[in-house]
Amino acid sequence: MPTAPTFPGMYVEEVPSGVHPIVGVPTAIAAFIGWFPRGPMNSPEEVLSFADVERTFGGLHKDSDTSFALQQYFLNGGARAYVVRVAAPGAGAAALGRAHVDVLQADGAGAFTVRARDEGAWGNDLRVQVLVATDPARFDLVISLLGGDAGNPTVLRQETYRGLTADSTKTDDPLYLTTAVNAASELVTVGPVTGANTPSQPAASGLVSSAVVDKGALPDTNTLGVTVTIQGLPPRPITFPGKPDSVETLAAAFQSALRTAVANKPVWSQAVVRVVPDNADPTKSRLQVLPGAASGLTVTVENLGDDHTATALNLNGATTHAGAVALAGGGDGAHPGADELVGSEVGTGSGMFALENTDFTLLCLPSLGNQSASDNDPFASAGTLDAEYSKAVGNAIAYCRRKRALLLLDPPDSLPSPTALRNWLQSHSYVRDEYSALYYPRLAIADPTRNYLPRSVGPSGTIAGLMARIDAARGVWKAPAGTEAKLFGVQDLGYDLTDPENGTLNPIAVNCLRSFPAYGQVSWGARTLAGGDAASSDYKYVPVRRLANFLESSLLIGLKWAVFEPNDEPLWSQIRLNIGSFMHGLFVQGAFAGRTPKEAYLVRCDSTTTTTTDQGLGVVNVLVGFAPVRPAEFVIIRLQQLAGQTQS
DSSP states (O other): OOOOOOSSSSSOOOOOOOOOOOOOOSOOOOEEEEEOOSSOOOOOESSHHHHHHHHHHHOTTOOOOHHHHHHHHHHHHHOEEEEEOBOOOOOOGGGOOOOEEEEOTSSSSSSEEEEESSSSSGGGGEEEEEEOOOOOOOOEEEEEEEETTTEEEEEEEEEEEEEEEOOOOOSSSTTTTTHHHHHSSSSSEOOOOTTTTSSSOOOSSSSSSSOOOOOOOOOOEEEEEEEEEEEEEOOOEEEEESSSSSHHHHHHHHHHHHHHOOOTTTGGGOOOEEEESSSSOEOOOOOOOOOOOOOOEEHHHHHEEETTSSSSSSOOTTTEEEESSEEEEOOOOOOOOOOHHHHHOOOTTOOGGGGGGGOOSSEEOGGGGGOOOTTTOOOGOOOHHHHHHHHHHHHHHHHHHTTEEEEEEEOOTTTOOHHHHHHHHHHHHGGOTTEEEEEOOOEEEEGGGGTTTHHHHHHHHHHHHHHHHHHHOOOOOOOOEEEEEEEEOOESSSSOOOOOHHHGGGTTTTTEEEETTTTEEEEEOOOOTOTTOOOOOOOOOHHHHHHHHHHHHHHHHHHHTHHHHHSSSSHHHHHHHHHHHHHHHHHHHHBOOOSSSHHHEEEESSTTTHHHHHTTTTTTOOEEEEEBBOOOOOOOOOOOOOOOOOOO
């Protein structure tokens, strides 16, 4: 506020400049909605690379078209996306659900419940191990996610939590079971067994010796022989020479021998032998044997003492538990139909309405185009296809219009030729809108889940990545088409279009994907589905529609400062200054047509746009106009032969 002068002299005031720079919003943030084997349900998860997709949603899956669309998105230049996992409830064993298991106490009573963090059959590959801790009142917990061959699984991810307590009187302890695990785990959540309010100390996993080992009194023997029986196989002797000089040396030798003893059970390469404290006598120790991913472990000890008895180390009478407790009951559910893709606005929103608080600009629904025969795919039935497709697309277009985004549609995989596509468009006119675009044909890419055989995928993910790449290099006003619009990661096109066939699809606003000898596979069209020759839409072209979306969103965010400001000429002049500066910056970059700023854009905010009545109602009217740069869709070369010229 102004300084109140009280004495003769100089005063300094800092006066606001009135400049509120407008920053352009991102133009190529894609949103993908579809089925995944794992990940949060109906929750928009931001991913910045395909590695994020692998960590959160399980990566590529043979039944997930959306996972392949995301791979193509990042491969072609995409940098940021939101992913929403959806699935239908399903039925029977395939019903959507979370895997779970009760971890027991030594007496067989329940201690606590472990549940997979997200729904899906992936949770059935989770394993839980309870390790003996130094403090007898605490325990360590290991959560492992297995993968690979069922007969020879590997640990894909593992989480370890040390020094936990399940004593319900210590809920304020930062290492209280539910507090420590639920706050950090990306794999599971834990809680008390249903009906139990005081979970108790869980029993240790694997095999813990019932007889103690005196640290200073290991038996004096020339050889140490241990016989191991695994999962009903004939006993296998393990022999290593000499007397171990410590319990730790004994455990290390035992572990090394155990990992190499059974050649036909490679899962035992993960076996662990631990030295754990004896609760009754701190001068003595026990051994805990964890068989990794295996189970069914029994151990007998032979020739351990001079009298050939197992007096020093007795595993024969040990309490045996599963090496790793497996979760069960997880189901993937059925593939999503229109109801799941569209979702609901109730609560936090589901399906596409889960994206309500995100700022996406491109929307992809890759499963819409998959009509291959499948009992688990609602889009595979010809009888329900039209109803499902129309409901999903109709709602998606309306949502994109509200969110200022562009819907990228995949052609159904049941359209083998341009003629079939034209006939399909005639009977599905509801897809035509300035907020939607269709690319044809489908693409063939390598499928790592099927030994890299070709897989047919819709082009929406590839085109979304291409748009992100062109936006970064040239700007949102540049059409994502032409010889520089190469399609990366594409082995072949589902249909090799000729020029005449291209000429029949372009007038009906189908963006063709072409293969040219000098350039490879490229995008060769840039029209919205409202851009057919028979229509006269101002937003015929994709770059014009996207540029308008960009301007609207940028100005909407950039002018929020003007709310509740005094509604008169000082405010109007600031608005003109800030918008004019923003528009001029775009003009210099080539975003608008025209040789001068006056020809390229206009900004009007004065008494001609905001009347006295408007001021009384608290309304400020701003008129922003721009001259879009439309793509040179047809380049015509005229040649003339000169018969001869005479010089004057």
